[in-house]
Amino acid sequence: MEILILQSSIILYFSSSDVIRSEGCTTDVCDEAAEKNQLRIVQWLYANRTEGCTATVMDDAAANCNFELVKWIHENTTAECSHKVMDEAARWGRLDILRWLRENRTEGCTSTAMNYAAKRWVPGDTSMASFELCNVLYAGLRNK
Structure with missing residues (x-):
């Protein structure tokens, strides 16, 4: 929490017009x-x-x-x-991010994403989430 307060203070400090410098x-x-x-x-x-x-x-x-x-x-x-954006979302099982990327980006994914999805698909998992994850990734692979 202290770090966030410090970061906010730094932003406020640099936001003042007399502090913004041109060095880059x-x-x-x-x-x-x-x-x-x-x-x-x-x-x-x-x-x-x-x-x-x-x-x-x-x-x-x-x-x-x-x-x-x-x-x-x-x-x-x-x-x-890069394709890594979908690969990383798949690594963490973030179907929400994958769906959004599929609709809004064109980079697709690699077989690495499918490997991550398969590792997340626990044997005996009857939920459709893992199946849908693989379907979204398959569509991403076809874009490549």
């Missing part, structure tokens, strides 16, 4: 904020800086199961992503 920073700042699930910091960086993020930012957000951040990056930036 690197894309590492935004990537690191996304990797640490700091949506507010990513939003601030995009609103106040020009460096942006790298192509791994959405992959990292999916790896951290941060659906809100994945959607925000897609809707508000031009950041690219």
